[in-house]
Amino acid sequence: MNDLAEINQLEKKVDDFQLGPIDLTIEAGTITALVGTNGSGKSTLLKLMMNLAKADTGNIQVHNRFVNGPDEGWKTTIAYQPQTVIGWNAFTGSTLRDFIAPLYPAWDENQFKKVVQALQVPLNKRFGKLSQGMQQKLTLALTIARNTSILLLDEPTAFMDIPSKQRLMNILTEWMESGDRAIVISTHQVDDIMKLADYLCVLQDGKWLGTYEKETIQHMYCKYWMRDALPSETLPGEVSREAKQFITNKPAAAEKYLQDEQLQWVNQQTLDLEESLTLLLNK
Numbered sequence: 001m002n003d004l005a006e007i008n009q010l011e012k013k014v015d016d017f018q019l020g021p022i023d024l025t026i027e028a029g030t031i032t033a034l035v036g037t038n039g040s041g042k043s044t045l046l047k048l049m050m051n052l053a054k055a056d057t058g059n060i061q062v063h064n065r066f067v068n069g070p071d072e073g074w075k076t077t078i079a080y081q082p083q084t085v086i087g088w089n090a091f092t093g094s095t096l097r098d099f100i101a102p103l104y105p106a107w108d109e110n111q112f113k114k115v116v117q118a119l120q121v122p123l124n125k126r127f128g129k130l131s132q133g134m135q136q137k138l139t140l141a142l143t144i145a146r147n148t149s150i151l152l153l154d155e156p157t158a159f160m161d162i163p164s165k166q167r168l169m170n171i172l173t174e175w176m177e178s179g180d181r182a183i184v185i186s187t188h189q190v191d192d193i194m195k196l197a198d199y200l201c202v203l204q205d206g207k208w209l210g211t212y213e214k215e216t217i218q219h220m221y222c223k224y225w226m227r228d229a230l231p232s233e234t235l236p237g238e239v240s241r242e243a244k245q246f247i248t249n250k251p252a253a254a255e256k257y258l259q260d261e262q263l264q265w266v267n268q269q270t271l272d273l274e275e276s277l278t279l280l281l282n283k
């Protein structure tokens with residue numbers, strides 16, 4: 001069994017916000033990016049996975065245990081980095097390490113030191129005195145070193161400088177090398193997705209649009225520049241048009257249509273990931 005976590009028909013209402021229903025399987029050896037507009041429910045989904053919020057319907061299993069069930073053994077198999085941590089400001093990195101390490105039986109001190117060194121985190125400063133980016137780096141070091149099989153990261157690179165982002169990518173790629181771990185990462189950074197993600201779980205205003213292989217989204221839309229004027233009727237798979245250009249999600253069918261109608265195009269290009277995600281989320 002390669003499934004580390006399983007989400008079934010999960011729904012959660014917060015005031016007038018409705019998340020789901022969502023189905024998601026987290027397989028060993030995969031990185032899943034949660035992507036979506038602001039307020040689309042990415043952080044809420046991660047909190048639900050950690051049982052920090054209660055689902056209204058559906059369920060979540062981590063290592064075959066329901067996260068809201070009596071057996072809490074799953075908690076040592078999953079590490080979560082929230083967007084913000086509360087209550088750490090008065091403590092230095094060293095003290096936080098001394099609090100957290102004993103809670104995780106598999107704590108990897110070498111890994112902790114490696115992340116601290118790679119991201120140049122000062123352990124002797126109080127958390128509250130660190131910059132936002134530095135706080136993020138320390139939190140990451142304290143999360144990754146828990147040596148769990150699942151990592152949940154909520155926008156880990158949001159405040160990080162460019163070289164540190166690159167170092168973090170390398171750390172996470174190395175962390176995945178054993179093949180029996182998985183990462184779920186919420187991010188707005190296309191670079192993170194390009195470098196890390198195998199799957200994209202796409203959310204829009206709480207609605208789950210689907211979970212796609214990255215390559216599928218990279219090949220989802222194709223743009224055509226026409227020599228001739230576009231016909232007035234909608235082209236196969238047409239998602240937008242402007243003057244003599246159009247974008248389709250059914251390029252083969254659109255090309256056949258154009259050929260049948262003897263309409264010529266002068267150029268054609270697959271949209272890049274950022275453009276495709278923009279279209280998908282604007283639908």
Ligand SMILES: Nc1ncnc2c1ncn2[C@@H]1O[C@H](COP(=O)(O)OP(=O)(O)OP(=O)(O)O)[C@@H](O)[C@H]1O
Binds near residue numbers: 014
């Ligand atoms: N504690 C809370 N109380 C009330 N509403 C909340 C709470 N937490 C989240 N929400 C609402 O739930 C919705 C989803 O928020 P969430 O933080 O999960 O989105 P997100 O996709 O992570 O957003 P962002 O990309 O901006 O971080 C929003 O409408 C938000 O206002």
